[in-house]
Amino acid sequence: MARQLTGPCQLTRRTLRLMITLYHHPFSRAAGVVWALEEVGQPYELKFIDIMKGAHKAPEFLQLNPMGKLPALTDGDAVITEGAAINVYLADRYALGKLAPAVDDPRRGTYLRWSFFAPSVIEPGSIARAQKWTSAEPGRLGDYDAMITAISGAVAKGPFLLGEMSRWPT
């Protein structure tokens, strides 16, 4: 299984070297993608986007990401935005079975659960809390205390969300 799935990655390593570009500023969500890139071990280049001077709202960057936000990553012709999407993409494509559970691994669902939980529950929930946004319908965005309970319970079980990663098959 591992041999089959890593096949295309080996091919990619030979033919698409240095095709990955991360549009980056250290004071942005791009910082987490640098970590992911280092973990997957693919060659990449950083393109500095000076958000302090508004470069993320310049037309050339908006063509990549109309949200005018970092990070954005290009891999060949593909443009990927949303930090969590980029990290899942990198792990699936370049470290499947190592950083990401293989598609038929029973831990795959847990992996995706928390990969989505971070940007769609923790981030907006924390922003709403910080902004003191309250609503008569708090259930829609998810209750902040429930969110803390959920993630606390998940990390309490082992050294990592998916257990003991060092036991992963390679």
Add this chain to the structure above:
Amino acid sequence: MARQLTGPCQLTRRTLRLMITLYHHPFSRAAGVVWALEEVGQPYELKFIDIMKGAHKAPEFLQLNPMGKLPALTDGDAVITEGAAINVYLADRYALGKLAPAVDDPRRGTYLRWSFFAPSVIEPGSIARAQKWTSAEPGRLGDYDAMITAISGAVAKGPFLLGEMSRWPT
């Protein structure tokens, strides 16, 4: 490639039949998971959670999802929450190369980009708009008009976000 990647799914179909349970109420985000389940064609059962009577806040359901929200899906021993995570899980595991681009498909990044965009940008952005939540730092959650521009531009290119799906290899 297709043969290799669908191998484990064929196996799963034989050995894990009826292992999938969706905790469901029609007036919840679980509705979108029913659609995904029908598309992947796996057998599944629906477990009705009466959110009108607060069954999603009952201890037995909170064990599955401490957020007290639908949907939750179990596949064997795995528990998966967050509607988008469940749908990506189902497509990767049971319809890879059909509903989800294969891991080495150049469209994989675009697929993940918009899969994350929906729950982490469109949903919280729309909720904030509906609640009339405003902030001195609107950039953190993402600008609502930029979000509309981003998704409008993406769907304007073809019949589907990934182009002409009927041309996908099977």
